[in-house]
Amino acid sequence: MRVLKFAILGLLEQDKMTGYDIAAAFKGALGQFWSAKHSQIYPELKKLVVEELIAFETVIQGEKLEKKLYSLTAKGTAELMDWIQRVEAVNVSNKDEFMLKTYFIAAMDKQEAQQLFSNQLNSRQRKLEKLEQILTELEAEQKAPIHFSSPEFGHYLVLTRAIEREKGYIQWLERSLALME
């Protein structure tokens, strides 16, 4: 389906950027729901240039470091807009190795299971704290309450979804641990 293609087009619609910047964007809140390594990004950028969906200008940073600033072409914008409105089927399998282990809980003894779940609970709680901190910072930067036309609305929605997802996971882990006594 080439989703990375659209991830790149979407990022470039927001701003001109380099391949490195795109990789950096995947390290933020967006990365909770989509990401790619630079080794996948650079070849994809070359492909998109050939397809004329993006173009680049070479910029000199400092003395001689060349970097490529990519931007959307009209054709690229059109393809992005087409994809963004497209209704896709909800993907069934969101792979989660911990849930796979959970399915096989009958192969564990009670202590093992409790340790595994406690451990997961701990990791998830630490992850939640980090996400909540990012939200606090995002809200602090905002003057007015966030609404549809705020430039940070997309970022805000994705962050709140990531946070609620972790909270849901944590609650389920706690309830499951309680079920094991």
Added chain:
Amino acid sequence: MRVLKFAILGLLEQDKMTGYDIAAAFKGALGQFWSAKHSQIYPELKKLVVEELIAFETVIQGEKLEKKLYSLTAKGTAELMDWIQRVEAVNVSNKDEFMLKTYFIAAMDKQEAQQLFSNQLNSRQRKLEKLEQILTELEAEQKAPIHFSSPEFGHYLVLTRAIEREKGYIQWLERSLALME
């Protein structure tokens, strides 16, 4: 990481089964968190036989249909037990194309966004209904309340997680729609 390998070992630990049965297992609740197509399963089974983690006996179904019933070897059981206790880092990026679109909501107009969200809300609600129906059936089969030693405990935990995950997603969609007025 060869997670499919462990998915297969885990399923075979529960019962002897064919490649077809394994594919069928991925269509149930387990498939919400892990799955594979038969075209990936059959070569993996062959590989696991070579590695001596599983073995098979050929069974004749009806007149002449040969099917291969796979089962765990002692070595396979040992590897499964090793994996099941192993603590892995929480995977960051759980890919979700809808959330990627959400991140780019600034590229949509309000009506477009509302339609996309309403649509997703609808799909998720239908999915939730199906999952809740499966849970109802599972609970009906149970005589005593489900607890750690119930043979269906793993199935139950995975199902409840899938249900709560959908509920969380739905709530977020509703709250997001409300934020758009």
Added chain:
DNA sequence: AACGTCATGTAACTGGTTACATGATTTG
């Protein structure tokens, strides 16, 4: 001068999907 970050690329491999291909069995 050393270290961390910015910046770009390729090669080899692994994981996963789509499509091709075949045939037996069961159920309506």
Added chain:
DNA sequence: CAAATCATGTAACCAGTTACATGACGTT
């Protein structure tokens, strides 16, 4: 007897990760 399901396999391709490789820039 037709259609759905059971059952097994391969080939080609696409997506994604790990490792290899290089070098400039900014800060301490």
